[in-house]
Amino acid sequence: MSSHQTEVLSTAERVNRSLKRRYAAERRFRFYGLASILVALVFLVILLGSIFFTAIPAFQKSYIGLNVTFDAETLGIENIEASNAFLTADYDAVIKAALRQRFPDVSSRSEKRTLYSTISVGGTYQLADMLQAQPELLNTTQFVWLTADDEIDGYFKGKIDISAPESERRIKDNQIAWLESLKANGEVKKGFNWTFLTAGDSREPELAGIRSALTGSFLTLLITLLLSFPLGVAAAIYLEEFAPKNRWTDLIEVNINNLAAVPSIVFGLLGLAVFINFFGLPRSAPIVGGLVLTLMTLPTVIIASRASIQSVPPSIREAALGVGASAMQTVLHHVLPLALPGMLTGTIIGMARALGETAPLLMIGMVAFIVETPQGIFDPSTALPVQIYLWTDSPERAFSELTAAAIIVLLLFLVSMNLLAVLLRRKFERRW
Amino acid sequence: MQKSVSIEQPVMDNMQPAKSIMVQSSKDTDFEFTGTVGNIAAANPRMVTRNVDVFYGEKQAIFDVSLDIGTNEVIAMIGPSGCGKSTFIRCLNRMNDTIESCKVSGEIRLDDKSIYRKKQDVVQLRARVGMVFQKPNPFPKSVYDNVAYGVRIHGLASNKMELEEIVVSSLRRAGLWDEVKDRLDAPGTSLSGGQQQRLCIARTIAVNPEVILMDEPCSALDPIATARIEELIDELRENYTIAIVTHSMQQAARVSQRTAYFHLGYLVEVGETSQVFTNPAHKLTEDYITGRFG
Ligand SMILES: Nc1ncnc2c1ncn2[C@@H]1O[C@H](COP(=O)(O)OP(=O)(O)OP(=O)(O)O)[C@@H](O)[C@H]1O
Ligand SMILES: [Mg+2]
Numbered sequence: 001m002s003s004h005q006t007e008v009l010s011t012a013e014r015v016n017r018s019l020k021r022r023y024a025a026e027r028r029f030r031f032y033g034l035a036s037i038l039v040a041l042v043f044l045v046i047l048l049g050s051i052f053f054t055a056i057p058a059f060q061k062s063y064i065g066l067n068v069t070f071d072a073e074t075l076g077i078e079n080i081e082a083s084n085a086f087l088t089a090d091y092d093a094v095i096k097a098a099l100r101q102r103f104p105d106v107s108s109r110s111e112k113r114t115l116y117s118t119i120s121v122g123g124t125y126q127l128a129d130m131l132q133a134q135p136e137l138l139n140t141t142q143f144v145w146l147t148a149d150d151e152i153d154g155y156f157k158g159k160i161d162i163s164a165p166e167s168e169r170r171i172k173d174n175q176i177a178w179l180e181s182l183k184a185n186g187e188v189k190k191g192f193n194w195t196f197l198t199a200g201d202s203r204e205p206e207l208a209g210i211r212s213a214l215t216g217s218f219l220t221l222l223i224t225l226l227l228s229f230p231l232g233v234a235a236a237i238y239l240e241e242f243a244p245k246n247r248w249t250d251l252i253e254v255n256i257n258n259l260a261a262v263p264s265i266v267f268g269l270l271g272l273a274v275f276i277n278f279f280g281l282p283r284s285a286p287i288v289g290g291l292v293l294t295l296m297t298l299p300t301v302i303i304a305s306r307a308s309i310q311s312v313p314p315s316i317r318e319a320a321l322g323v324g325a326s327a328m329q330t331v332l333h334h335v336l337p338l339a340l341p342g343m344l345t346g347t348i349i350g351m352a353r354a355l356g357e358t359a360p361l362l363m364i365g366m367v368a369f370i371v372e373t374p375q376g377i378f379d380p381s382t383a384l385p386v387q388i389y390l391w392t393d394s395p396e397r398a399f400s401e402l403t404a405a406a407i408i409v410l411l412l413f414l415v416s417m418n419l420l421a422v423l424l425r426r427k428f429e430r431r432w
Numbered sequence: 433m434q435k436s437v438s439i440e441q442p443v444m445d446n447m448q449p450a451k452s453i454m455v456q457s458s459k460d461t462d463f464e465f466t467g468t469v470g471n472i473a474a475a476n477p478r479m480v481t482r483n484v485d486v487f488y489g490e491k492q493a494i495f496d497v498s499l500d501i502g503t504n505e506v507i508a509m510i511g512p513s514g515c516g517k518s519t520f521i522r523c524l525n526r527m528n529d530t531i532e533s534c535k536v537s538g539e540i541r542l543d544d545k546s547i548y549r550k551k552q553d554v555v556q557l558r559a560r561v562g563m564v565f566q567k568p569n570p571f572p573k574s575v576y577d578n579v580a581y582g583v584r585i586h587g588l589a590s591n592k593m594e595l596e597e598i599v600v601s602s603l604r605r606a607g608l609w610d611e612v613k614d615r616l617d618a619p620g621t622s623l624s625g626g627q628q629q630r631l632c633i634a635r636t637i638a639v640n641p642e643v644i645l646m647d648e649p650c651s652a653l654d655p656i657a658t659a660r661i662e663e664l665i666d667e668l669r670e671n672y673t674i675a676i677v678t679h680s681m682q683q684a685a686r687v688s689q690r691t692a693y694f695h696l697g698y699l700v701e702v703g704e705t706s707q708v709f710t711n712p713a714h715k716l717t718e719d720y721i722t723g724r725f726g
Contacts, residue, residue: 245532315569319632321530323582323639324559333581334571 048411055404061193061206062153063145064119064182066098070131070138077138086132091124095146103178114175120147122195122207145189150205150398155179156188159397196405200371201387205398208391210406212373216286216366216381217355217413223290223377224297224354229347231294232301233336236343239302240309241331260299267296268363276364283365284380292360297350304346308339341425348421352414358385384410465495469713470703474502474690478643478673479524479561484538486519486528493519496538497699499692501643506665506674508684508705511694512720517677518566520694521645524675525561526554542643559586562641566648568628570620570635575612578620578631579603582639598638605667606634607660626657633664637672644668646676650683662687681721685709693717 072080074097075089099115100106106115123146130144131137151170154160156179160171171179182188199209243249271292275281281288312335320330361367366382367390374381382390384406391403477500486494494516501507501524509517519528526547528534540547547557559582570578579599582588589595599616603609608630612623620631629649636644646665650658665674665687678684684691685705692702693716701714712718 313569315565315567316571317530318527318565319569319571319635320581322525322527322558322563322565323585323635324555324557324562325581325585326555329585333585338572 051404051407051411054401055408057157057159058196058398058401058405059193060157060190061195062148062156063189063191064148064152065143065145065187065189066095066102066119067141068094068098068127068144068146069101069141070094070127071097072139075138080135080138086128086135089128089131091127091131094127095119095123102182111174114172115178117149118152118175118178120149120204120206122147122204145191147195147206148188150396152179153206154398156183156190196402200373201369201382201390202371205394205396205402208399208402210384210387210409212370213382213384213387213406214409214413215373216289216370217383217385219286219374219377219381220289220293220361220366220383221351221355223287224293225347225351227290227294228297228301228350229343232298232347232350233305233343235298236302236305236309237331237336240306241327241335256299256302260303263359264296264357265359265363267292268360270295271360271364282378282380284368284370284382285366285378286374286381287377288364289361289366289381289383290377292364293354293357296357296360297347297354300350300353301343301347304349305339305343308342308346309335311342312338337428340428344421344424344428348417352417355414355417356385356410358383358389361386362389384413465698465700468498468699469701469717470708472499472699472702474500474505476503477501478503478543479675480539480541480544481523482539484520484523484536484540486516486523486537487533487535488519488531489533493697494523495697497694499699499702501673501675502690503673504669504671505690506669506676506688507690507692508688509675509677509692509694510679510681510684510720511700513679515694516697517694518647521647521675521677522563524643524645525558525563527558527563529554559639560641561643561645562636562639564629564632564636564644564646564649566651568625568632568652570623570628570631572619572621574617575603575620575623575631576616579634579638582635586639588639602634602638603631605637605664606630607664608634626653626660629653629657630661630664633661637668641672643673643675646674648677648679651679658683681709693720695720 071094074093075091076093077085077089079085096112096116099118100112103115106112126146127144130142148156151160152175155171155176160169162169162171162176166173179188195207196209198211199207200212202208239249239253271288275288275291276283281291316334316338317330320334321327325333361383367386368380368382369390370380370382372379388403388406388410391399391406479501481500482498484494484497485492497520499507509521511517519534522528523536523540524547528536536548542557542561546552547561571581573581576599579602580595583595583598589598600609603612608627611627612618612631620628623631629652633649650661653661662683665676668674676684676687688705690702691705691708693700693708693712693714695716701708701712701717703713708717709721712721
């Protein structure tokens with residue numbers, strides 16, 4: 001009896017002694033985990049923060065107010081009845097006249113040229129749009145806010161170091177004098193840069209936007225989704241539920257797994273060779289981009305779908321077969337609804353990768369300079385990551401801000417896609 | 433005295449003794465199988481099996497089993513764990529087809545037609561031979577849909593009213609109606625284990641099969657739920673033919689008319705339940721049954 005008791009006690013003591021060690025190990029492990037999460041978070045914050053702060057100026061834009069006289073003579077309009085009278089008019093001359101009038105002291109040719117560069121070339125389009133919408137403005141004088149050139153915009157945003165010697169500055173002293181006088185008269189304003197969201201690409205940073213790239217990405221991803229989800233799910237269901245297990249299916253399985261690891265540029269080469277050169281599909285088109293990205297995404301979708309099919313408990317299958325459901329009914333009524341959330345997650349992961357993909361799109365010519373927003377899947381277009389890549393390559397300083405802004409749009413696109421995935425998951429998720 | 437079965441005691445089973453028997457007999461080297469003891473034939477057979485061998489890949493799990501299952505009788509299959517009871521019962525509605533490596537040979541007939549013949553449709557077969565599994569496996573759907581599912585896919589109800597009637601009567605017969613009538617929309621998985629098992633039974637009888645196979649239907653249940661299901665089996669016998677696998681000797685004794693004892697893939701003995709339990713003819717059967725009571 002007593003020996004039994006001491007034995008019990010000693011066990012408890014031994015447990016107690018080891019407890020300390022065990023809890024210490026647990027605390028250590030928790031600390032490591034927390035530390036690694038913190039490090040990851042810090043890097044994420046630094047990364048996002050730097051992108052965000054670089055991008056902020058790109059969402060603002062400077063406008064300069066001028067009294068523009070729509071003088072028919074200056075515009076070179078002889079016959080107002082002519083259908084293209086307002087299209088071919090010389091709006092540049094009107095802007096120049098307005099600038100000369102605002103700064104009458106400017107006389108030398110080189111100074112005039114500098115003065116004219118204050119207003120972006122986009123100003124002429126603005127005036128053209130105005131006059132076409134309201135022809136009655138002809139021969140009147142209007143106060144118009146015109147987009148400033150990107151260098152001028154940079155000056156107003158404080159990007160120019162005025163303490164540097166004049167020769168090293170892109171904005172000279174005389175320009176500074178003009179700009180300050182405009183500012184003092186309230187003829188400068190800053191506004192939200194709608195151009196960034198509504199325009200296509202441009203050589204001028206102040207006129208460049210992401211609309212065409214965003215549309216291109218959207219169309220490309222739409223094709224990728226519409227093709228890779230049904231194909232991937234069907235392939236996964238066939239391989240998991242119907243295919244006989246033999247050497248051929250093993251071979252297919254190995255190949256699918258290998259395909260998932262193939263560098264994406266290889267898919268681009270394949271797309272170039274097959275879809276463009278062989279099938280004669282147009283270059284730079286979302287249809288080809290979508291097809292190439294489908295090839296790239298398909299293995300991911302198949303692998304994720306198979307995994308989620310495998311995770312459906314076999315007892316559900318047995319239950320369905322046991323009451324006499326056919327194999328197809330078992331899959332459609334029971335396996336698929338349970339596997340769908342996992343399939344969706346896999347698909348979204350694949351789509352997110354496709355959204356950020358640049359290399360294969362370069363191969364099929366989606367790297368072009370696209371101003372027009374693509375109207376359909378056969379129109380030439382580019383994609384967001386490619387647009388970012390193009391802008392990073394541009395010499396104008398303002399493009400680096402646009403690049404950061406475009407990255408933010410890309411990230412927002414990604415986040416909303418993930419959000420959609422979470423919502424869909426919630427909707428379809430069922431416990432058993 | 434030791435051999436007598438205390439039928440009244442609804443005690444939960446303890447598999448320990450059965451296991452030790454198995455170890456012993458496999459230690460006494462492979463026993464010499466000299467043919468099934470007892471009468472394999474039933475007076476009015478619904479299912480007939482002859483010389484059934486089952487292989488999982490290279491490994492043979494069932495050796496030359498021949499057994500009849502009589503109409504409106506309950507036949508119990510007992511035997512140590514791993515002796516092939518589940519394997520055998522799953523042959524009867526071709527559930528083994530779903531296991532890639534499983535090969536069945538020999539003859540299995542339902543109403544004198546081989547169920548492994550080419551022209552036999554498995555969907556039709558499983559509608560005629562229903563199955564209740566060891567672990568309750570309701571669909572992650574509502575209670576109502578669980579029971580209605582089989583009826584729907586087989587088109588057994590011509591309209592909604594009829595479907596509802598079938599669902600309600602099936603739940604009634606499974607003794608579950610009173611407990612779920614207020615929550616037919618609740619998920620089947622939200623019921624308790626015993627309720628889930630009765631739901632699975634309701635799902636099976638809703639299709640109105642001719643034969644019901646039950647693989648340890650009570651192994652996850654408490655004595656009260658077990659007693660309910662045993663009662664139910666007794667009632668069902670009037671209309672159905674039932675084959676039940678069980679580890680509980682009392683259960684076999686209570687619900688079945690005939691008992692088959694399996695050992696290492698062989699059908700060692702089969703006979704009237706009262707005879708098998710009180711006066712087993714084969715040494716192994718006796719060891720197993722008496723081992724249960726130590
Ligand atoms: N899917 C399978 N693949 C390979 N071997 C299997 C498979 N299922 C069962 N077996 C083997 O077949 C033999 C019989 O198994 P079975 O499940 O029929 O036994 P059982 O009598 O039902 O046992 P228990 O009482 O434990 O349920 C066992 O040796 C088992 O290992
Ligand atoms: Mg079993």
